[in-house]
Amino acid sequence: MLMRPAELAAIRAGEVDLAFRRWDRPRLKVGTKMRTAVGLVEVTSVDRVPVSSLTAADARRAGAASLAALRQGLDRVHPERPVYRVGLRYAGADPRQVLREAVPDAAELDSIGTRLDRLDRASPSGPWTRATLLLIDELPATRAPELAQRLGRDTPSFKQNVRKLKERGLTESLDIGYRLSARGAAFLDHEGHPRSPATPRPGTPLPHLGAPATRALAARGVASLEQVADLTAAEVQALHGVGPYALRHLRAALDAAGLTFREPSP
Structure with missing residues (x-):
């Protein structure tokens, strides 16, 4: 539904x-x-x-x-x-949200590895779990078709695999693409996989707005609330993909951060 x-x-x-x-x-x-x-x-x-x-x-x-x-x-x-x-x-x-925020102990991390090994053995295209986790770690907030192409997979089967990882609390979906959860990051660290160094974006992250609004803001070069505050409400609303829902959530997020839309020039 x-x-x-x-x-x-x-x-x-x-x-x-x-x-x-x-x-x-x-x-x-x-x-x-x-x-x-x-x-x-x-x-x-x-x-x-x-x-x-x-x-x-x-x-x-x-x-x-x-x-x-x-x-x-x-x-x-x-x-x-x-x-x-x-x-x-x-x-x-969502129970998956609770799960992905809980960092497991060493015994549970070993158990996660065992379950992922089973997924790899059952896959007709060969092992995929670690490669998928590492790619999401390297390229968070990247569209699924681009990630699938990098792994030589078709997009539907790639998304199906990511859903299996999400069920285990290892990844989470963003408005565009995915990122590792705290649980997923702990698992890769536990197994000693080389990981991409975290490069946090400057500024306050945008709230969840839906993919169309997020894409519209990204196309304008806007990735933080501080950048949103450099625009008027009318300028944001004029972006294709930004509807009343996204604008309302941007207003609420700006207010919580002590920011506002820029006032229009007289």
Whole structure:
């Protein structure tokens, strides 16, 4: 079930607890916990409902601007399909996040190595786990197709492999590309692999904004909040890929850092 970043943020904040979708059949089961960018979102109900039964309260709980806007959105794609009312709630942090922030002891690090050895032996294309971790360490925040090309792999299979590493808490996804987690870095150090020296970027890192907004800012040469503060809000909003969600999160991050957008010239 696809959900926009703004929708996910509202679910986490408790402002949205419903979603409406046109499906040919129920696509989710009650109790399912979906992993999302904000953590776990649990499905609390799935009911088929007639469009005529929708109310203004439903629209508010789904984060729609109005009942009319909710109905228009549902009529935009596959209007012939029935409507399902999906109850949602924020169910806490993604367990993988907790895992990747926990630095394991020597015994657990040996166990991680054993599990990665099994993945390597099961791979029809040969060992890949350490090479993938080292490449992500060398080139964080790099697009998956570029990383896959460096390893001579196709992008879908490369992404599938990275997901296996992420399940073990060794990597984490960024708006663009990946980086090693503290757990992944500790594992490479434990095995004695030569690692790229950390080169922190100057300034305060950008918050998670979504790939389109991150790409738009990167194309403008903006990689920190201090650089964002050199721009007006109108200049940032004019960048293709920067929508209301990204602008709202930039404002909040600037405020937390004691910064603001540059005031427009008179």
